Amino acid sequence: MSVHDEIGTSRPAAVDPAAAEREIRAHTSPGRARLELLAVGLGGLAVSMAQTLLVPVLQTLPGELGASSADVEWLLTSTLLVAAVSVPVLGRLGDMYGKRRMLLISLVALVVGSLITCFTDNLGLLILGRGIQGISIAAIPLGISLLATLLPRDRVGSAIAVISAMLGVGGALALPIGGLIGEHADFHALFWLTAAIGAVAVVAIAVLVPESPVRTGGRIDLIGTVLLSGALVALLLPLAESSSWGWTSGRTLGLLGLGVVLVLVFGWSQTRIAEPLVDLVALRRPPIVLTNIASVLFGFGLFASMIGTAGYLQAPESTGYGFGASIVFSGVCMLPGGLAMLVLSDTTAGIIRRIGGARTLALGGAILAFGWLMRIVLTGELWMIVVGSAVVGIGAAIGYAAMPSLINEHTPPTEIAAANGLNSLARSLGTSIASAVGGSLLAAHTISVQAGEVSFDLPSLGGYRLLFGLCVAASVAAAALALAIPRPASD
Numbered sequence: 001m002s003v004h005d006e007i008g009t010s011r012p013a014a015v016d017p018a019a020a021e022r023e024i025r026a027h028t029s030p031g032r033a034r035l036e037l038l039a040v041g042l043g044g045l046a047v048s049m050a051q052t053l054l055v056p057v058l059q060t061l062p063g064e065l066g067a068s069s070a071d072v073e074w075l076l077t078s079t080l081l082v083a084a085v086s087v088p089v090l091g092r093l094g095d096m097y098g099k100r101r102m103l104l105i106s107l108v109a110l111v112v113g114s115l116i117t118c119f120t121d122n123l124g125l126l127i128l129g130r131g132i133q134g135i136s137i138a139a140i141p142l143g144i145s146l147l148a149t150l151l152p153r154d155r156v157g158s159a160i161a162v163i164s165a166m167l168g169v170g171g172a173l174a175l176p177i178g179g180l181i182g183e184h185a186d187f188h189a190l191f192w193l194t195a196a197i198g199a200v201a202v203v204a205i206a207v208l209v210p211e212s213p214v215r216t217g218g219r220i221d222l223i224g225t226v227l228l229s230g231a232l233v234a235l236l237l238p239l240a241e242s243s244s245w246g247w248t249s250g251r252t253l254g255l256l257g258l259g260v261v262l263v264l265v266f267g268w269s270q271t272r273i274a275e276p277l278v279d280l281v282a283l284r285r286p287p288i289v290l291t292n293i294a295s296v297l298f299g300f301g302l303f304a305s306m307i308g309t310a311g312y313l314q315a316p317e318s319t320g321y322g323f324g325a326s327i328v329f330s331g332v333c334m335l336p337g338g339l340a341m342l343v344l345s346d347t348t349a350g351i352i353r354r355i356g357g358a359r360t361l362a363l364g365g366a367i368l369a370f371g372w373l374m375r376i377v378l379t380g381e382l383w384m385i386v387v388g389s390a391v392v393g394i395g396a397a398i399g400y401a402a403m404p405s406l407i408n409e410h411t412p413p414t415e416i417a418a419a420n421g422l423n424s425l426a427r428s429l430g431t432s433i434a435s436a437v438g439g440s441l442l443a444a445h446t447i448s449v450q451a452g453e454v455s456f457d458l459p460s461l462g463g464y465r466l467l468f469g470l471c472v473a474a475s476v477a478a479a480a481l482a483l484a485i486p487r488p489a490s491d
Contacts (some may be wrong), residue, residue, distance in 0.1 A: 048170020057182035082134030090138035091421020110136035114195035141420035157349035161401035172338020176331030224277035234259030258404035297432020337393025364399030365479030
């Protein structure tokens with residue numbers, strides 16, 4: 001029997017968690033560490049792909065399903081809202097009852113949600129399946145937290161970088177794959193793909209990855225869960241629906257106001273119970289606050305790359321900037337940026353060891369800003385767009401690897417999953433803001449394009465440059481915040 005078998009979910013409660021953690025780290029061979037990383041990374045890849053695979057076929061789904069475009073958009077919105085609620089809750093449950101256990105639950109949700117969508121054309125059931133898939137977003141921060149407590153310390157940095165990179169790699173792979181399936185097969189094949197990859201990841205983690213010995217126990221804060229869930233839904237729903245509701249509509253302003261009120265009530269409640277859902281004392285440490293704000297800005301910059309590259313490349317040449325690329329080809333053009341996140345994972349871990357997480361995060365912000373400047377200035381050739389997007393991917397890769405390293409460095413081991421979950425939520429908030437703001441900007445700055453006898457409006461080059469300029473500002477702000485993060489006393 002291996003140490004992994006002896007120290008797992010069946011480990012007696014009397015065993016000291018710190019001693020058990022040291023024993024696991026000491027007896028994890030390089031080969032075993034690679035297998036554990038591969039299993040968890042596969043789960044992260046499946047989750048990341050599931051979020052993006054549907055995007056290339058969204059325009060064709062209203063006709064196939066007999067539904068309006070606004071109704072079909074709920075296939076994305078439902079996933080976003082459920083993910084926002086699930087990530088902090090499952091992170092807290094991971095600290096309490098086991099990170100591996102919650103990781104498996106999140107990936108099983110991916111498989112179940114995918115299977116529901118595989119067998120139906122009913123929009124309501126499709127939305128239900130996509131909502132269940134949203135639970136799986138918690139797999140990324142849970143996987144980071146689990147490996148941080150299992151692997152030898154000299155391998156933790158690289159492992160965190162690899163799992164963080166899955167966010168970009170999965171999205172980059174999903175766009176051309178989704179487009180290819182959309183052109184040549186039924187859209188249900190997208191969900192069969194995520195179900196298959198997710199199932200393999202569940203089996204691999206169940207067989208290869210032990211449970212973390214670091215657990216707190218306790219009870220879940222139901223009142224805090226309800227308040228936080230309501231606040232997140234109230235804040236994110238109007239962001240997701242801003243294009244159809246309008247920024248000045250009663251629904252948008254009312255929900256945003258309700259969200260602010262619920263956030264304040266939630267914060268008040270967390271300071272008055274013994275076992276809060278969120279440890280606000282830990283979260284208001286300057287390094288955690290600054291890292292999470294920077295994460296929102298990075299999330300903005302990375303998602304803006306998706307909405308500002310695929311449509312840009314697919315626009316006809318008559319726009320003065322587009323290249324008339326197909327969905328599949330535009331997805332292929334975005335691959336270098338996504339793959340850069342994976343290729344640079346080991347390099348980024350080395351940079352973090354040499355100069356620290358804060359300065360590495362600042363470096364990522366600076367590179368991200370430079371990539372967006374390239375997108376503003378270099379527009380004449382296809383290779384310029386590809387290179388600019390790749391530089392954006394490199395900056396995101398470095399920043400996304402540094403964030404969990406900073407969170408882990410400044411968080412007690414008993415709260416590490418919850419802290420990483422909230423950091424993941426911060427990044428998701430950034431992507432939601434990018435979607436809302438970017439969509440509104442591009443809709444407000446259009447040009448008329450003639451196709452035969454039909455004319456239609458598309459975003460102008462000026463609209464794209466304005467969006468990219470916001471990304472430059474966000475990236476510079478993220479770098480400045482990172483430089484303000486206090487360095488550990490040992491540095």
